[in-house]
Amino acid sequence: MLIKTRKASDIPSSEITPESVYLNRRHFMAALAGGAVASGMSGNALALVGNPAAEDAGRPKWWRNAVEQRVDGMPNAKDSLTPYSDATRYNNFYEFGTGKTDPSEYAGKFKTDPWQVTIDGEVGKPGTFTLEDILKPHPLEERIYRFRCVEAWSMVVPWVGFSLADLIKRFEPTSKAKYVAFETLYDPEQMPGQSSRFSGIKWPYVEGLRLDEAMNPLTMMVVGLYGRTLPNQNGAPLRLMVPWKYGFKSIKSIVKITLTEKQPPTTWNLLAPGEYGFYSNVNPLVDHPRWSQSRERRLPNSLFDPNWHDTQMFNGYEEEVASLYKGMDLKKFY
Ligand SMILES: Nc1nc2c(c(=O)[nH]1)N[C@H]1C(S)=C(S)[C@@H](COP(=O)(O)O)O[C@H]1N2
Numbered sequence: 001m002l003i004k005t006r007k008a009s010d011i012p013s014s015e016i017t018p019e020s021v022y023l024n025r026r027h028f029m030a031a032l033a034g035g036a037v038a039s040g041m042s043g044n045a046l047a048l049v050g051n052p053a054a055e056d057a058g059r060p061k062w063w064r065n066a067v068e069q070r071v072d073g074m075p076n077a078k079d080s081l082t083p084y085s086d087a088t089r090y091n092n093f094y095e096f097g098t099g100k101t102d103p104s105e106y107a108g109k110f111k112t113d114p115w116q117v118t119i120d121g122e123v124g125k126p127g128t129f130t131l132e133d134i135l136k137p138h139p140l141e142e143r144i145y146r147f148r149c150v151e152a153w154s155m156v157v158p159w160v161g162f163s164l165a166d167l168i169k170r171f172e173p174t175s176k177a178k179y180v181a182f183e184t185l186y187d188p189e190q191m192p193g194q195s196s197r198f199s200g201i202k203w204p205y206v207e208g209l210r211l212d213e214a215m216n217p218l219t220m221m222v223v224g225l226y227g228r229t230l231p232n233q234n235g236a237p238l239r240l241m242v243p244w245k246y247g248f249k250s251i252k253s254i255v256k257i258t259l260t261e262k263q264p265p266t267t268w269n270l271l272a273p274g275e276y277g278f279y280s281n282v283n284p285l286v287d288h289p290r291w292s293q294s295r296e297r298r299l300p301n302s303l304f305d306p307n308w309h310d311t312q313m314f315n316g317y318e319e320e321v322a323s324l325y326k327g328m329d330l331k332k333f334y
């Protein structure tokens with residue numbers, strides 16, 4: 001558990017412009033419930049008033065209950081939240097297509113129940129478990145994180161989930177475990193992008209972390225957002241969230257977690273090793289070979305209002321994670 005003290009990663013309230021834009025939990029819950037929107041709220045809030053309730057109505061009860069019973073987790077970025085509609089309609093999920101709206105258009109019928117997750121490799125208690133059994137011992141927390149894609153856009157989202165560290169401990173890593181490898185479902189019948197050779201990706205999508213990165217309290221397993229079960233396009237039913245790394249590390253729709261002795265292969269690194277490294281920490285000082293990483297377009301934005309923000313070292317989580325990379329040349333280990 002993180003200790004509830006103010007961290008540098010909590011944006012000072014002086015940077016919140018305007019104050020009324022910030023949506024606290026009660027606000028967005030009212031908005032999600034389809035009720036009246038409190039006066040004085042911005043267009044951000046209005047974008048929440050759809051009927052997201054319908055989106056998770058079909059989810060299993062145990063999943064909805066767990067998300068409903070979430071408690072506040074730390075740290076909470078005080079940036080104004082990205083509207084629900086942007087967070088769920090501007091996505092990267094190449095299994096459903098390479099366009100930003102492909103996932104929300106084509107993942108609607110994706111089957112997330114029943115769902116099984118295998119945990120194996122360097123653990124004392126390997127096995128394959130239902131999602132319900134995976135979630136059962138973990139009280140869920142809501143954490144508002146900044147999320148920065150390597151393509152230089154970013155969002156601020158209230159994720160619901162729990163620390164990956166707590167999950168890993170349950171399966172008792174051996175002394176040989178140095179890395180954690182993750183794998184997305186492989187099912188071309190459901191995921192049309194997996195039959196298309198357009199993206200050049202070798203499926204299934206795979207990702208990995210060093211064990212100490214995986215055990216950092218910020219690293220989260222996510223099963224919900226905005227107080228609802230995770231929409232399919234955001235990686236239902238179970239995805240990773242590593243807020244100080246570029247978005248592609250946060251692998252979606254996970255079916256396998258393997259503790260390993262050696263650094264595991266990762267999808268974007270396999271595809272373009274000169275452009276995407278294993279570490280992929282958000283770093284305004286290390287540019288992508290084809291574009292600058294010093295700034296980001298915060299959603300919501302438009303051509304006329306790109307909503308530029310300066311990109312922060314480790315996405316603003318320096319205090320929590322810089323010690324993981326002490327003595328490392330971050331230009332070399334990008
Ligand atoms: N399996 C899988 N996971 C994935 C991706 C993907 O294409 N497939 N895209 C990644 C990228 S590049 C980003 S930016 C985030 C996007 O998450 P979001 O759509 O919830 O914002 O998911 C990451 N996880």
Ligand SMILES: [Mo]
Binds near residue numbers: 092148
């Ligand atoms: Mo991304």
